[in-house]
Amino acid sequence: MTxxxxxxxxxxTGSTSGIGLEIANALAGAGANVxxxxxxxxxxxxxxxxxIAERHGVTCLFSPANMLHADEIETMIAMAAEQxxxxxxxxxxxxxxxxxxxxxxxxxxxxxxxxxxxxxPFHAIRAAVPHMKRAGWGRIxxxxxxxxxxASPFKSAYVAAKHGLLGLTKVAALELxxxxxxxxxxxxxxxWTPLVEEQIPDTMEARGLxxxxxxxxxxxxxxxxxxxxxxxQVAEAALFLCSEAASQITGANIAMDGGWTAQ
Ligand code: NAD
Numbered sequence: 142m143t144x145x146x147x148x149x150x151x152x153x154t155g156s157t158s159g160i161g162l163e164i165a166n167a168l169a170g171a172g173a174n175v176x177x178x179x180x181x182x183x184x185x186x187x188x189x190x191x192x193i194a195e196r197h198g199v200t201c202l203f204s205p206a207n208m209l210h211a212d213e214i215e216t217m218i219a220m221a222a223e224q225x226x227x228x229x230x231x232x233x234x235x236x237x238x239x240x241x242x243x244x245x246x247x248x249x250x251x252x253x254x255x256x257x258x259x260x261x262p263f264h265a266i267r268a269a270v271p272h273m274k275r276a277g278w279g280r281i282x283x284x285x286x287x288x289x290x291x292a293s294p295f296k297s298a299y300v301a302a303k304h305g306l307l308g309l310t311k312v313a314a315l316e317l318x319x320x321x322x323x324x325x326x327x328x329x330x331x332x333w334t335p336l337v338e339e340q341i342p343d344t345m346e347a348r349g350l351x352x353x354x355x356x357x358x359x360x361x362x363x364x365x366x367x368x369x370x371x372x373x374q375v376a377e378a379a380l381f382l383c384s385e386a387a388s389q390i391t392g393a394n395i396a397m398d399g400g401w402t403a404q
Contacts, residue, residue, distance in 0.1 A: 144384040147172035150225040152218060154178045154208060154265060155235025157186050159334030160284055163372035164232055164379045169197035171380060173230065176221045178204045200225060208235045208261035209253065218268035228272040230383060233262035233283040233306070238336055240295045240343040251298040258302035259309070266313055270322070279322025280383050283310050284375070287330045287363070287398045295347045303328075307394055314392030323391035327378050330398030331360045333369045366399030 146168060156165040157179030169175045177190060186203050194201040204220060206213035221228045236258045239250040262283055273279025288296060289303040306326065313324035331337055337360065344355045361367050378395055381387055396402050 142384065142386075143171050143380060145172060146230070146383060149173045149229040149383075150176070150221055150227050151230035151232065152176040152178070152204075152221045152228055152265070152269070153232040153234055154206075154217075154261065156232075157181060157189055159336060160329070160332055160372045160375050161232070161234040162189065163376040164234060164282075164284075165193060165201075166197070167373075167376035167380050168230065168232075168383070169193050169199045169201065171383070172197075172199065174200040174225045176202045176204050176217065176225070178206055178208075178217060178235070180205075180207065208257045211260075211264045214261060214264040215268050218265060218272075222272050227276055228269040229276060229278060230280045230282070231265055231269040231273075232379060233265055233281070235261060236284065236336065238296070238299050238340050240340050240347055242295055242347060243297050246297055254298035255302050255305075258299065259305045262306055263309060266309070266324075270313075270317065273317070273322040274320050277321040279317065279320070281310070281313055281317075281322065281324035282379050282382050283307075283324075283326045285310070285326035285328045285394065287328055287396070287401045289326060289328050289394060290396075291402050293363075295344070310394075311392045318391065323382070323388065325382055325390060325392070326394045327375055327382070328394050328396050328398065328402070329370045329375050330364045330401045331369050332372055332375060334372060363401045364399035365401070365404070368399055370397055370399065 151168045151173045153165045155161040156177040190203040204217040206217040286303045288300045289307040
């Protein structure tokens with residue numbers, strides 16, 4: 142059953158594309174006012190903002206906060222609190238990937254992946270928690286990955302960041318256990334989004350494979366169902382985590398990976 146989020150405010154990082162955009166639409170569809178966020182073309186992002194507001198009849202704001210900068214993350218959370226009355230739901234979703242062998246992995250890519258995929262959720266959580274405590278209710282949902290529990294070669298920074306994100310989420314769950322707020326990870330396997338599409342050329346190079354071989358033998362090879370997860374399925378899981386039925390789910394890692402991590 143879809144939760145009623147009419148009096149809630151949600152901040153979804155990295156929500157101008159892929160999974161985050163789908164989660165923003167799902168939460169707005171349940172009545173939440175939302176703050177969307179992402180990089181890229183300002184006019185495009187503003188049209189996404191207007192589309193969400195119009196389609197769902199909610200207030201939708203756009204934050205250009207770069208997840209590499211703590212002060213911009215703080216400003217994004219403060220904007221939600223000031224203009225929308227609180228921060229009830231925080232979805233840590235922004236993420237990037239880079240595929241290369243360890244000895245060739247560019248240190249600046251390591252720093253960016255750890256910064257966006259792990260350190261940004263820390264800054265967003267620490268800024269959002271006081272608002273959740275004040276409201277006596279909250280939901281922290283982090284888009285982790287099958288790589289939060291399992292490794293793959295050539296993804297050192299991403300695997301380290303996602304393992305860290307799950308650890309951070311468990312700590313948040315324990316610290317918030319008596320506050321009415323929960324913290325959980327949703328861990329998808331491969332979801333067909335720009336993030337996956339863009340790593341195909343590097344994977345082709347790192348493994349010496351064709352595009353078709355990467356899709357069949359690397360991506361879908363990991364998933365026993367041999368199907369991509371959809372962004373909508375991830376968004377439905379996020380909606381469920383916002384429901385009353387999920388109030389005792391905290392500190393959990395919800396695998397959504399076609400059986401990948403069951404192996
Ligand atoms: P995507 O590339 O479609 O979207 C990424 C979003 O993050 C965009 O809105 C982009 O603007 C934003 N972003 C990137 N860098 C940013 C920065 N510095 N500051 C602010 N925003 C920034 O990616 P996606 O596939 O939808 O991935 C979303 C999340 O899901 C990521 O955390 C990713 O690791 C995770 N994930 C994806 C898959 C998959 O197969 N696609 C699988 C498991 C987990």
